[in-house]
């Protein structure tokens with residue numbers, strides 16, 4: 001009940017996202033954080049929410065407003081690179097957002113949404129594919145432990161994933177799932193041919209990468225009868 005699969009659609013064209021969705025059965029309802037409007041998502045059951053990119057010449061208020069205009073009905077919000085501040089939070093509340101997903105709760109078994117003082121509730125991220133399956137530039141602290149299947153299994157064996165108390169938000173990038181990204185270097189060398197013409201390396205299916213964890217999560221969810229829920233759905237039930 002308490003697994004939220006979310007996607008950040010960075011670098012996905014309309015055609016690549018369409019092809020990827022066709023190839024990827026997803027059980028339940030997910031939340032798609034998007035930097036643009038995708039026609040293919042409009043007819044799905046999934047929640048659609050903005051994924052603003054802040055590194056532009058525009059000011060914060062203009063950026064937030066432009067994404068509100070693109071997604072007038074969205075109630076959830078996650079920025080690219082999890083950019084966030086108190087003043088962003090105040091504006092988000094004014095713009096009518098109820099949920100944000102902007103903090104890392106990596107492998108935190110006690111992950112629960114946290115109501116922020118300025119209104120929205122933060123759905124912290126239990127696992128994010130591009131930061132948690134590898135150690136970019138060896139920049140993580142010495143206690144960092146690479147994500148592995150055991151960390152997924154324990155969610156189900158302890159029955160935490162099946163209960164109501166905890167909410168485990170998974171953040172996947174369709175581009176990493178399509179490429180089955182195993183490392184940052186592989187991503188850099190393979191992303192352009194995928195972005196330009198949807199081409200994926202022949203190695204992708206054979207190696208252990210971002211999609212391996214995604215597949216393992218889906219398999220465990222199926223085995224334990226757990227479907228993904230969107231962030232807005234979980235937030236509605238928790239408020240009720």
Ligand SMILES: [Zn+2]
Nearest residue numbers: 008010080081
């Ligand atoms: Zn992003």
